[in-house]
Amino acid sequence: MEAVLAALEPGREPHTGVEFCAAVVLELCGPPREMFTATFCAARVVGWSANILEQAEDSQIIRPATRPRPSRSRHPDRPRGRPPLTPPRTPQIPVIVLAGFLGSGKTTLLNHLLQHRAGNRIGVIVNDFGAIEIDAMTVAGQVGSTVSLGNGCLCCAVDASELDTYLDTLTRPSARLDVIVIEASGLAEPQELVRMLLASDNPRIRYGGLVEVVDAAEFEGTRERHPEVDRHLAVADLVVLNKSDRVDEAEHARLREAVTAAGSGAAVVSAAYGRIDPGLLFDPVQRPDEDEGARQLTFEDLFLEERAAEAGAEHPGHLHTAYESVSFTSDVPLDPRRFMSFLDTRPEGLYRIKGFADFGAGDRDNRYALHAVGRFLRFVPQQWGRGEPRLTQLVLIGSGIDAEALREELSGCRESARPGPDMAQDADLERSMWGVLRYVEQAPDTP
Numbered sequence: 477m478e479a480v481l482a483a484l485e486p487g488r489e490p491h492t493g494v495e496f497c498a499a500v501v502l503e504l505c506g507p508p509r510e511m512f513t514a515t516f517c518a519a520r521v522v523g524w525s526a527n528i529l530e531q532a533e534d535s536q537i538i539r540p541a542t543r544p545r546p547s548r549s550r551h552p553d554r555p556r557g558r559p560p561l562t563p564p565r566t567p568q569i570p571v572i573v574l575a576g577f578l579g580s581g582k583t584t585l586l587n588h589l590l591q592h593r594a595g596n597r598i599g600v601i602v603n604d605f606g607a608i609e610i611d612a613m614t615v616a617g618q619v620g621s622t623v624s625l626g627n628g629c630l631c632c633a634v635d636a637s638e639l640d641t642y643l644d645t646l647t648r649p650s651a652r653l654d655v656i657v658i659e660a661s662g663l664a665e666p667q668e669l670v671r672m673l674l675a676s677d678n679p680r681i682r683y684g685g686l687v688e689v690v691d692a693a694e695f696e697g698t699r700e701r702h703p704e705v706d707r708h709l710a711v712a713d714l715v716v717l718n719k720s721d722r723v724d725e726a727e728h729a730r731l732r733e734a735v736t737a738a739g740s741g742a743a744v745v746s747a748a749y750g751r752i753d754p755g756l757l758f759d760p761v762q763r764p765d766e767d768e769g770a771r772q773l774t775f776e777d778l779f780l781e782e783r784a785a786e787a788g789a790e791h792p793g794h795l796h797t798a799y800e801s802v803s804f805t806s807d808v809p810l811d812p813r814r815f816m817s818f819l820d821t822r823p824e825g826l827y828r829i830k831g832f833a834d835f836g837a838g839d840r841d842n843r844y845a846l847h848a849v850g851r852f853l854r855f856v857p858q859q860w861g862r863g864e865p866r867l868t869q870l871v872l873i874g875s876g877i878d879a880e881a882l883r884e885e886l887s888g889c890r891e892s893a894r895p896g897p898d899m900a901q902d903a904d905l906e907r908s909m910w911g912v913l914r915y916v917e918q919a920p921d922t923p
């Protein structure tokens with residue numbers, strides 16, 4: 477309210493969204509204070525933080541305050557002075573960044589959103605780390621347009637103009653999208669993505685917030701190895717404490733506290749299998765402490781973070797600098813026993829494996845989607861599509877791994893060539909599938 481009243485001072489330039497709104501009303505209708513009170517309250521009720529402020533604040537990130545308010549310098553490329561008083565004519569599509577460490581459950585959450593999109597048309601940009609676009613393949617539904625950014629981490633592999641090309645595709649009017657979600661690679665720097673979005677020239681988009689997915693079961697270990705995770709949480713607008721089914725109640729409460737503290741006031745929601753209320757993303761987010769005043773992350777903040785990151789190596793502090801990815805494709809089926817033995821003895825540093833395995837005669841009807849995070853392993857049988865090439869496609873991500881040795885080991889898991897049909901061998905293969913089936917978990921029912 478202070479800000480609204482401040483905007484009533486003659487000759488004062490509006491600096492915040494609230495002041496801006498007040499200035500608009502002041503300019504159009506005159507100054508009665510009661511009206512400002514009513515406008516202010518109404519604006520809050522309809523979700524000012526997501527709509528009114530974001531446009532008025534010239535695309536700055538808005539999140540609740542817990543830190544001192546930074547100086548309000550503007551992006552050097554943006555015009556100075558009074559923001560335009562007319563709202564943009566082109567409808568702007570919110571672009572949400574979905575980030576989180578490897579295996580935290582980003583794709584699972586994205587699939588949940590696609591299946592519960594409440595009539596929204598969602599565009600998806602999937603950025604995979606690894607030569608095979610596994611994540612793009614596992615995003616269900618393919619609602620609207622799906623564009624994969626290809627190999628590598630978005631913050632390094634594409635520059636802003638490339639991202640703009642993808643955004644141009646998704647925002648063309650014929651796509652009629654309501655929301656765009658960018659699923660960042662598990663090793664991407666979310667600040668970089670946000671910076672690129674804010675710097676985008678596309679008039680049809682607006683930054684819609686950063687959702688950071690956290691694996692409850694792995695949080696502490698990940699944080700120990702990668703203190704950068706705190707930095708990611710600190711810029712998040714919404715933190716999803718996922719995999720809450722994997723920790724007990726006391727542990728969950730403790731983790732929630734730790735994540736909330738690291739999140740600098742971002743809303744924290746707990747979830748299993750990414751099942752959050754889509755209204756959190758597709759409708760204005762009502763943050764619990766929003767009347768404390770919105771904390772603005774300015775371009776200066778982002779610039780300073782970037783400068784800090786530049787001091788030293790090419791991308792110091794970026795999670796993916798320490799990681800390497802190995803891709804493996806085979807049109808020869810895998811031998812279940814050999815492959816399980818490979819998985820059982822996988823090296824510590826091999827943090828994430830994802831993709832699809834073809835076990836040939838072991839199960840002719842299904843391919844096996846594979847997810848390994850740390851020591852966690854899970855297979856999900858999925859029926860082969862008609863005419864779908866029978867391929868094993870795997871991406872392995874880890875640090876301190878020997879890529880060549882891994883590829884060799886995987887090659888050694890391929891089924892040995894046989895001269896012709898061999899019923900005894902088929903029966904043996906079927907039996908050896910038990911090793912795989914131990915890790916098959918029925919997908920949970922969606923609510």
Ligand SMILES: Nc1nc2c(ncn2[C@@H]2O[C@H](COP(=O)(O)OP(=O)(O)OP(=O)(O)O)[C@@H](O)[C@H]2O)c(=O)[nH]1
Nearest residue numbers: 577578579580581582583584662718719748749847
């Ligand atoms: N138990 C449990 N498993 C989950 C949950 N959410 C996701 N998973 C599983 O965790 C594994 C990784 O999930 P993904 O959604 O692929 O994770 P991701 O963050 O997209 O992974 P990357 O793209 O490698 O960074 C999969 O096996 C999921 O089924 C959850 O809430 N509970």
